[in-house]
Amino acid sequence: MYSLGLIGFPVNQSKSPQIHQHFLSSLQLEGQYNLYEVEEVDLESQLNQLIDHQLTGFNVTIPYKEKIIPLIDDLDQTTKSLKSVNTVKIEGTKLVGYNTDGVGYVESLRQGYPDFYQSLNQQSILILGAGGAAKGIYYTLQNERPYKLDIANRSVNRAEHLTCDYTNSHALSLLDAEAKLNDYDLIIQTTSVGMEPNTSHKIIKLNQLKENTIVSDIIYKPKYTNFLKEAENRGARILFGESMLWYQAAKAFEIWTGYKVTHLVPIKEGD
DSSP states (O other): EEEEEEEEEEOOOOHHHHHHHHHHHHOOOEEEEEEEEGGGGHHHHHHHEEEHHTSSSSEEOOOOOOTTTGGOOOOOHHHHHHTOEEEEEEEEEEEEOOOOOOHHHHHHHHHHHHHHTOOOOOOOEEOOOOOHHHHHHHHHHTTTSSSSOOOHHHHHHHHHHHHHHTTTEEEEEEEHHHHTGOOSSEOOOOOOTTTTTOTTTOOOOOOOOOOOOOOOOOOOOSSHHHHHHHHHHTTEEOHHHHHHEEEEEEEEHHHHHHHHOOOOOOOTTTO
């Protein structure tokens, strides 16, 4: 029986239990997926409890994707570069860290807008935010060799730590990004701004957004964020965060169980 879970704070809004239960059922596997809402002061002791309870593995969400790294015994090669973990496999008493955020996002883009994905080397991309999810998405997109891959963040220095790894990449302030939005063909919102319960908040203004840009928000509660609503009203195409959630979860499930998920619930843009 597979024993899986999610560590974070808060986690009560997570859809991960339903998603992984769907994976287990579709593959006729026995298992369960539990939520562990953990205060930072209790993080290390909670990890020890999960090992003692012989969990197969667990996901990591806000705010621990980076904070958990000193407590991880080993990281796969990609995650060593990212310094951000969203998936942990327990091997005996050893914790092995992975990051499936980037793979999940790129697969959601490939499925949602296949023609755009095929022409990434001609596309200019802007990532909003420089946290754990942004890192995974940035490094995976970097391997696709887009024409331009910029990051805008409240702290420009934090963004610069990422962009120094790719020639066609620049770090911007959020104000600079607002003024240059019409330079981009894909905009990816990776922060928690606009998440329930603070749904009225938006990370930047979209006044300079050009029509037909793809705008995505990795937030999935609410599914239709104010950021996406305004973008669509301005003529943009949109990509929901729920799509990335399913694809990154499928990769995590494969890491834990060895089973490749082929029965994802269809996610149609605009639903």
